[in-house]
Amino acid sequence: MSFMTLAHYLQILDRSWRGQDGNKIAQFISLRHDHSKYPNYQIEQPEGIVDRFLTSPLDELIIFHLKCLYSISKKNFLEAYKYQSALIQSFTKTLQSQKEENWCLPIMYTICSDLRLIAQQAEKQRLGATENPGEILEKAAECLMACFRVCAADNRSAEEDTKRIGMLALVNQLFKVYFRINKLHLCKPLIRAIESSPFKESFPLGQQVTYRYFVGRKAMYDSNYKAADEYLTYAFENCHKSSRKNKRLILIYLVPVKMLLGYIPSKKVLEKYDVIQFWDLVQAVCQGNLKLFDDLMEKHESFFIKCGIYLIVDKLKIIAYRNLFKKVYLILNTHQIPVEALQSALESLGQDVDLDETQCIMANLIYEGKIKGYISHQHRKVVVSKQNPFPALTSLT
Incomplete structure (x- = not known):
């Protein structure tokens, strides 16, 4: 099966750009869209054909996109990261030049999310070849911050045309990077920016759930368990019921926080979301059974360490x-x-x-x-x- 011709694809992009259809362009510039799988879009030197159909600034974005697809097809994620990074740098200038409109925000969400995912692949590819793990992700965060600054600097108050409504999606991407490279202190100014935003309650619910999940985790690491409980509970209760994987992820952090505050989770909930590792722990803590507690800490050690909750769970011993x-x-x-x-x-x-x-x-x-x-x-x-x-x-x- 083959996708539409490259010429047809470029014509759709041209029409969508002229019509300011950010959602359509976002779809067709995504590394996760169907077109990215087909060889006729994986071009090493696409300048010639792109220039026949597209004008500035879109032509440059699509050239970088097609080169990125080519690099991915060759499993060269370091090269792919380079092109995706160049795409965002070019896009940031365009975003900044669009003074009174925000129709480009869906494009920004897509390419920024793709950059983070490509950066993760590039990190894996050069693992062991560098003494600076996380360096690519850190550079990716700088690209995302450039977009964030453009959005934050837009001082228009009307929700329908301000770029500030794009801030939370970027903050969530930055959180994902900072948690991965263990630089949680960099989250603080981002949290301040969102908490003081007049659009705090207007951001889409899905973005708010992600935001509160990460802020809750940060509060947990800062030993602010009451705040962690508040943020993680909001994230769990508002996460869509069909997103079982995400609800389970939130619960992994929420359960030890609740236990530290003296609340006992129900076995039914732990079973439902497949975190039954905690039930025996609940029993050990409630009974003051220190031998069972130590045995469980040893038995589930790799799970707790992998989730980054070993030290938090270990604090439950004082309650035992x-x-x-x-x-x-x-x-x-x-x-x-x-x-x-x-x-x-x-x-x-x-x-x-x-x-x-x-x-x-x-x-x-x-x-x-x-x-x-x-x-x-x-x-x-x-x-x-x-x-x-x-x-x-x-x-x-």
Whole structure:
């Protein structure tokens, strides 16, 4: 099967450009569109035929696009990245010159998304050949930032013609790059720009879900669990129900955040989205079963590390300690608990701790407000409050 002729393709692009049909051009300049798979669009030197049908500035964009397709067909992603990058640099000048219109935004969304994906392929291709991993993605981010600045500088307030409504799509692409190359500090000014935007509530819901997913993850890494819960919950609740893969991805971060705040996820939800790894962990934390907790951390270590949540999940151990100590308190039925009793409970669950380490764990729990009381070093006892010594974790947020 062959696609339409190159001449027909170029004529459609010319007509669409004259008619300011950004959506149609975006479709026909996408690396994921059907035309990109056919050899008659994969041309090493397309200047001659393109110049017969197209004029500036579109001719330059399409020349770079066809050269990019040729490079991809040869599996040369470094070369493809070079051409896609040149395409965006050329497009940015055009976008800047269009003073009172924003019909080009769909084109920008497409070519910027394609640049990030090509940059990822190029990174893989030169893996091991460089001492600077992430360098191509970082350069790609600079290209995206150039588009972002053009959009942010548009001071018109009318939503239908301002380029500022294109900011969030670019921010989401930049987030994807910064998270991949582990430069989360670069997200901060982008978050400020969106939070102060008059169009904050007008951005498409899909873009808002992506934005809140990444801001929630950043808040989680910053140990701001209340904000992380708020953003990730919004992302999960507003993510389309048919996007099971995305809902699962959000849940991977939302579950440990919820647990740190004292909320227990339902087994039904964990099963539905195939993150049942968390259910045994929920049981271990609730029961204060430190041996099971350690075994699960080891068993699911690669999953937690791959998702970037190992350190967050490991913080749940402090809640397991609290729940174990609560059991000891209930068994002994006294407000003055010998430190030895707590140490024995820890040792019975495979924890190799001495009295000093046991006191240290207890001191942390008291400091964090998870237990109300104090340590009497003289009597080697933990004296807990007579009123609500183990406050609900949800009340601490």
